[in-house]
Amino acid sequence: DVKVTQSSRYLVKRTGEKVFLECVQDMDHENMFWYRQDPGLGLRLIYFSYDVKMKEKGDIPEGYSVSREKKERFSLILESASTNQTSMYLCASSIDRNNQPQHFGDGTRLSIL
Amino acid sequence: AQRVTQPEKLLSVFKGAPVELKCNYSYSGSPELFWYVQYSRQRLQLLLRHISRESIKGFTADLNKGETSFHLKKPFAQEEDSAMYYCALDSGNTGKLIFGQGTTLQVKP
Numbered sequence: 001d002v003k004v005t006q007s008s009r010y011l012v013k014r015t016g017e018k019v020f021l022e023c024v025q026d027m028d029h030e031n032m033f034w035y036r037q038d039p040g041l042g043l044r045l046i047y048f049s050y051d052v053k054m055k056e057k058g059d060i061p062e063g064y065s066v067s068r069e070k071k072e073r074f075s076l077i078l079e080s081a082s083t084n085q086t087s088m089y090l091c092a093s094s095i096d097r098n099n100q101p102q103h104f105g106d107g108t109r110l111s112i113l
Numbered sequence: 114a115q116r117v118t119q120p121e122k123l124l125s126v127f128k129g130a131p132v133e134l135k136c137n138y139s140y141s142g143s144p145e146l147f148w149y150v151q152y153s154r155q156r157l158q159l160l161l162r163h164i165s166r167e168s169i170k171g172f173t174a175d176l177n178k179g180e181t182s183f184h185l186k187k188p189f190a191q192e193e194d195s196a197m198y199y200c201a202l203d204s205g206n207t208g209k210l211i212f213g214q215g216t217t218l219q220v221k222p
């Protein structure tokens with residue numbers, strides 16, 4: 001069974017801090033994704049990666065960056081956290097680009113004070 | 114533009130009643146569509162995908178290209194079906210999914 005692990009379930013940070021959210025998958029998946037989940041807005045794609053050291057912008061990349069130094073790990077970085085980045089963040093992975101389902105982590109509920 | 118629309122934020126039914134969660138999509142090519150479900154305090158997980166044409170937990174979904182819809186149906190709702198349901202579109206073999214806004218299904222006893 002695919003395991004996607006997000007390092008924190010809950011995180012509280014202050015405005016202006018640099019925040020790191022970590023995600024690890026154990027199935028050698030090529031693709032990894034970061035979403036934020038907000039009520040009434042569904043899931044919105046922030047960034048994704050098709051391979052190591054590759055990254056592509058999703059629909060709402062502003063204020064975020066990512067890092068994929070190893071195939072199994074995909075990090076989301078909030079360069080200078082702001083209160084409007086308070087949200088649930090979901091990481092996902094999939095085998096490849098060929099219409100494969102995505103497997104999700106438990107999510108990190110991030111609060112920016 | 115590629116888009117997925119779930120018109121209902123909340124759908125409330127009684128146990129044993131039929132359920133239909135609506136999903137409409139906008140995409141000119143051949144879409145690949147999924148339904149995902151998130152039960153309370155659990156991770157988002159795949160419920161079903163249209164190419165597999167299978168029934169999962171009694172749910173089915175049929176792709177209607179003429180109406181650009183992929184509605185999720187179950188003939189008799191159970192209380193354990195209460196959850197958030199998301200419809201998603203994978204367009205053009207990109208691996209990216211476009212999600213709808215989600216529908217909360219509430220099954221009352």
